[in-house]
Amino acid sequence: MESIGAEEARKRLPEILARSHRNGTVTIVTRHGVPYAAIVPVSQVAREAPELTGLRGSGRGCYGEVAAYVERLRDEW
Numbered sequence: 700m701e702s703i704g705a706e707e708a709r710k711r712l713p714e715i716l717a718r719s720h721r722n723g724t725v726t727i728v729t730r731h732g733v734p735y736a737a738i739v740p741v742s743q744v745a746r747e748a749p750e751l752t753g754l755r756g757s758g759r760g761c762y763g764e765v766a767a768y769v770e771r772l773r774d775e776w
Contacts, residue, residue, distance in 0.1 A: 700725045
C-alpha cells in the first residue's frame with residue numbers, strides 16, 4: 700500500500716490505475732496529510748463489499764406520503 704497527495708495522484712492517475720489493475724496495489728489519496736480516498740483493484744472491492752441485493756425493500760415505509768404517491772403512480776401505469 701502506498702500513500703500519495705491528491706495533486707500528485709491527479710498527475711499520475713494512469714500509472715496508479717495501471718499498478719492497481721496489474722499488481723493489485725492499493726493507493727491511499729490524501730489531502731494535506733489526511734486520507735480522503737483509496738484506489739483499489741475491482742477484484743478486492745467485489746470480494747469485500749457487502750451484497751447490496753439483500754437490502755432490497757429495506758427502505759419500505761421510510762418515505763411516508765411520497766412513497767404512497769409513487770405507489771399510486773405505479774398503479775396507474
